[in-house]
Amino acid sequence: MTTTLYTSDHEWLAIDGDVATVGITDYAQSQLGDVVFVELPKLGRALKKTEAAAVVESVKAASDIYAPVTGEVTEINDALAAEPALVNSDAQGKAWFFKIKIADKSELGGLMDDAAYKAHTA
Amino acid sequence: MLARDDRDSLKSTPLHGLHFSLGGKMVPFAGYDMPVQYPAGVLKEHLHTRSSAGLFDVSHMGQIALRPKSGKVEDAARALERLVPQDIVAIAPGRQRYAQFTNAEGGILDDLMVANFGDHLFLVVNAACKAEDEAHLRAKLSDDCIIDSLADRALIALQGPKAESALAKLCAEAPAMKFMDAGPHKVAGIDCFVSRSGYTGEDGFEISVPAGEAERLAKTLLDNPDVLPIGLGARDSLRLEGGLCLYGHDIDTTTTPVEAGLEWSVQKSRRTGGARAGGFPGAEKILAHFDHGAARRRVGLRTEGRAPVREGALLFADATSSEPIGKVTSGGFGPSLNAPVAMGYVPTASSAIDTKLFAEVRGQRLAVQIATMPFVKNTYKR
Incomplete structure (x- = not known):
């Protein structure tokens, strides 16, 4: 059973036990426009919450993706690096960025659920 | 996000309403509320312009008529040569040339297009510089010219391999025009100034149209399925691929035309040994760059x-x-x-x-x- 939570920076986290799969929301991709390049964190990298973890670039601009929680990167989505346009076509599915092993689950307390995120972007 | 007060202080072009009805995503640019993209997105808009035709609202740019007080266009041309390193006198009636206003240090104050319309010169300058450009012209050329700001005109660019066929339906003379031809033409029955030029690297046209007729003309062009509206995002990626300078970024008051690789735009008549060598701001430095390299x-x-x-x-x-x-x-x-x-x-x-x-x-x-x-x-x- 996974739970999906959201940050105010428009990232989603699908939580399964102590591992979170992280991506950007459909709202975020619609704001960015056509994505042409994605830079993912190195496997095994220790990330601190709010640290720049990945980069997503549209034709026009580069945007940082921040670590939503502290933890270690356990998996990265190589398919996304090869096909950045997945961010536009399937932001909350195939276009996940990385998986992170959550160091401190209390950090999840500050995140939004689906209803709160919908209100945030309304 | 802009606060409402900031957005309200932005100027809008005569096509502002059309941008909204086309779903344009609006951003502030050079003091104007402008579409950065439409629903198709930057990538599709860019590729469509290269394969078919794109329509751009560039009405934020400045349009200025330089009218010689003597009635002779060559007097306006000679006057303008005091401010730019280009040969303006040699621009034949119905032709246009790329130019730069330079400063005393040889830097570039703005880049512009200059057309000879027979009895006056027609200038198109950058939006962000147009107030300074106009003040500069008034300060330096008022003895010889009336500087007429054509603020009541819109400017529409039509660019891409199908621009010619799209414009030909509304302006029979368009196909006969060559690159950098410029002059008055009727387009869809409207009195326009048309030049065969642009800012994408593609064949195409820029059409100066009275503000009150701009939306009708744009809609008529967009009725052609070959033509899509294109925002500022794709305008930037198109000009970048075309190797064209963006003022304030690739050229500015600290770059000379030689440093900028724009030697081709400075005719021999204005260089050392030419018939009218020098005589423009920063000539000493710019000609030194020509003669000894930058x-x-x-x-x-x-x-x-x-x-x-x-x-x-x-x-x-x-x-x-x-x-x-x-x-x-x-x-x-x-x-x-x-x-x-x-x-x-x-x-x-x-x-x-x-x-x-x-x-x-x-x-x-x-x-x-x-x-x-x-x-x-x-x-x-x-």
Whole structure:
């Protein structure tokens, strides 16, 4: 059973036990426009919450993706690096960025659920 | 996000309402509320312009008529030559030329188009500079010319391989025009000024139209299924692939036309030994750059990887040196090349095509190579 939570920076986290799969929301991709390049964190990298973890670039601009929680990167989505346009076509599915092993689950307390995120972007 | 007060202080073009009805995503640009893209998105808009035709609202740009007090256009041309290093006298009636206003240090105050309309000159200048340009013209040329700001006109660019056929339906003379021809023409029955030019590297036209008729003309052009509206995002990626300078980024008050690689735009008559050599602001420095070379030069850059190298990225001679040798002034992703493209300034000694350099992006040194511009071959109808 996974739970999906959201940050105010428009990232989603699908939580399964102590591992979170992280991506950007459909709202975020619609704001960015056509994505042409994605830079993912190195496997095994220790990330601190709010640290720049990945980069997503549209034709026009580069945007940082921040670590939503502290933890270690356990998996990265190589398919996304090869096909950045997945961010536009399937932001909350195939276009996940990385998986992170959550160091401190209390950090999840500050995140939004689906209803709160919908209100945030309304 | 802009607060409402900020948005309200922005100026709008005569096509503002049309942008909203077309679903344009509006952003502030040079004091105007302008569409950065439409629902198709930057990538599709860019590719559509290269394969078919794109319509751009460039009404934010300044349109100025220089009317000679003597009634002779060559007097306006001679007067304007005091402010630009171009041969304006030699522009034949019905022709247009690219020019730059220079400052006393040889830098560029703005770049512009100058057309000879027979009894006066017609200028198109950048939106962000137009107030200063007009003040400059009034201060320096008022003895010889009436400086007439044509603020009641819109400017529509129609660019791409199908621009000619799209415009031909509304203006029978359009196909006979050649690159940089410019003059008054009726388009859809409206009195317009049409030039065969643009800012994409593609064949195309710029149409100056009275503000009150602009929306009708734009809608008529957009009724053609070959023509899509194109926002500022794709305008920037198209001009970048075309190797064309963006004022305030690739050229500014600190770059001379020679450093900027714009030697082709300065005719021999204004250079050392020419019939009207010098006599423009900064002539000493600019002619010295022509005669003895400049220390740095604008170049095109291609990357080895997929990561775009953007404006502000520092350039290094190798992967480890601590002193940068240059800087990127424009950069992004080129949709037609499906690869990153950039331009920037490097020492002339390191400016040869194929020279390998490194650009620093997010703390990493990425391999880049100096490349020929334009990145995408232009298709002007000469």
